Amino acid sequence: MSARVLIVDDLFPNVKLLETKLSLEYFDVLAAMNGPDAIAICEKGLCDIVLLDVMMPGMDGFEVCRHLKNNPVTAHLPVVMVTALDQPSDRLRGLDAGADDFLTKPIDDTALFTRVRSLVRLKAVTDELRSRAMASRDFGMGDPLALATAETGLNAQILMVEDRRASAERMAASLGQHHVVTLEADPHQALLTATDHAFDAILVSLDLAGFDGLRLCSQLRSLDRTRSVPLIMLAEPHDRSRIMRGLDFGVHDYLMRPVDRNELVARVRTQVRRKRFSEVLRGAVQASMELAVTDGLTGLHNRRYLDSHLGTLFGDAIARQRPVAALILDIDRFKSINDTYGHEAGDEVLRTFAERIRLHTRGIDIVARYGGEEVVIILPEVGLPEAQLIAERIRERVEMMPFSVQRATRSVGVTVSIGVAVRDPADVSAGDMLKRADLALYRAKAAGRNRVEAQAA
């Protein structure tokens, strides 16, 4: 995937060298000679990935990285630290700062291109999600990016697929301080375990006895259930070509044996954060879509939801000749509650009313606030006698216990009138059924309220 690569290095020859290499591979290259310039370019959204020199005067690479990773605007950008010496301590500092990977000078071309491409591809997949989540923020759903950036990456569920017992136990002990670790030596069983449980990251040894660990990685990347779970390969230094291959088809990271404990902990944490980052964004988009069909006061569905779902549901019932029932509920003398105790008390009554209704309805029922104090319930697969029973149970439940209002300092008796109707073979649309339920409700009101009335037989 082509991308805009930002090279950050205070030495011009270093910039030039990387620029030439990347440009020949059809990457678009930008350069910054110091940390503040780099940060400014990233904040303007001008690049897709950052190659960041560690040693720079003033703000060093670690500080730049930390800055980028703590800012919701730039936290999603992959950062690859470029170090002169491959010191474990440097790696750790970088990982702590949130770096996604490392390259050691002199830079190996294959490693460079594989890494950049792999990180850019992973970014491309979440870019769409990120831009939807940013829109959800504009619509006033809080700031999912800030929330996502604040994720710690701890307390995760980790699956480790490794058949070298000593090594597995040593790694599990280190990871176990921050996460819950499941060990699995058999790759076939591991695939089942991975699809059956929700893991936050999976480590896979490439040197399993008699099995190519990379095959397991590719299966995990292919299956719907596991495709978004971060994968980390455990590899021997001589395994370079398989590592590159894995990164190329979407494995997220790798650890070289002998595995350094601290690096293990840091890399797993980075991957868990990355996964949760996406989850928070996805959740924000989902939540803001759900809001569109939810009544803000009661948490019930709103009229928009009822209108858009009832037609389909009713059409299905007609096609399959199945029963369906409608209840229209209206709180009795609601205006006088508002007038006597105030609007806030009225709101409290509506919330409690909704809670009591929920206790008597199923997941497949539609329960929607229809107007001010009116609720419509649609019951699929329910005939008239059962619908009347359900309505009667709700009516009793409302009457039985007074509603507490004004922060539980007072209580008020509430009753409800309910009209019941069921689908008739002659009905053309759901509106016909609702009309009968509305007429029944009218009769319930006329007959003195606090009653259930069903459509005329």
Next chain:
Amino acid sequence: MSARVLIVDDLFPNVKLLETKLSLEYFDVLAAMNGPDAIAICEKGLCDIVLLDVMMPGMDGFEVCRHLKNNPVTAHLPVVMVTALDQPSDRLRGLDAGADDFLTKPIDDTALFTRVRSLVRLKAVTDELRSRAMASRDFGMGDPLALATAETGLNAQILMVEDRRASAERMAASLGQHHVVTLEADPHQALLTATDHAFDAILVSLDLAGFDGLRLCSQLRSLDRTRSVPLIMLAEPHDRSRIMRGLDFGVHDYLMRPVDRNELVARVRTQVRRKRFSEVLRGAVQASMELAVTDGLTGLHNRRYLDSHLGTLFGDAIARQRPVAALILDIDRFKSINDTYGHEAGDEVLRTFAERIRLHTRGIDIVARYGGEEVVIILPEVGLPEAQLIAERIRERVEMMPFSVQRATRSVGVTVSIGVAVRDPADVSAGDMLKRADLALYRAKAAGRNRVEAQAA
């Protein structure tokens, strides 16, 4: 990127051969020996890409392809047709059926892997969008997938970057029958044109005089403005390695010279459809998020939107010591309109009321339906005298012309009372300002309605 590849071929040795090749490259392979089985696997969502043999007894490859591409559930799956003979007529039939590409037997491995990887990567980028859009359908926003699948791919804006005049004009003539074509011979100018206008597809010659067309492709793939515009390379047969490279970094398709007119038209159309498919899905997600903050009846923002934006807006005004004004509007004797003319007439009045308010507010103002017949307007950068003027203008506009109701068969006189307040240096939150506006509204009502009252000085 790893993926589940479905091989469809009625001959077992053909299946076996492809399976072995793909498996060695760490793809997950499924097979179907006939069309109906293939369709069933696709509908169950078990694969990411389809390699489809043309010649099969019963349902042939074209028919299977057409079926997959016309079904909203499977239309997003890339389909590569595998043909024994590279007949232009076969290609055309395949493209007409919606195929994404072709491979000719005997299959060249590099071409196979490049094609499959490139198509799978493009799919991965839109998968997230697709699943959000499917959720929006579940929330009752119509069926964006069906809408997206019905897109024709015609009447598009096409940019053609080609400096061979005769060839350019010939291609433009063919495409011009279905689209609007812009010709550009200079690659530097083409980049500017592409970022300045919204094109639906861009064709780029790889043989521009003194310029590597692939470089232009990579720049177009990198820039935010053009990244999602489909790219098609125009290439000579000896250019195979650059074609593969282009596909690898995200170019969508290519045409081999001499360009067959019909194939040109078909491939451009496929790419335009693909782009619009994503746009429809993106629009559906966006729309369902917008609904969450929109009042269904009037189209104004709802209280949820006001509550979540007012705090930020007011905080900014405090920080920058800028004025901000609040208007609370309440239709006079609204209940009697409902009682006299019915609820539907009341709704018509609210809609007309909202329209008239819109005429007197700016894009930066917040206009939200607050309760039944109450609207709140927040005016940034507006002081008390100006706010009173705006309120007075709205009041006049409402009174001046009767509101037509009952489908324009009757009209009813409507008036509105308005309370006005502005930010005070002592205000801690927007609530303080709203409270003063509410008091002013109360005084307007008490003083006889159809009035504007401002907060006490």
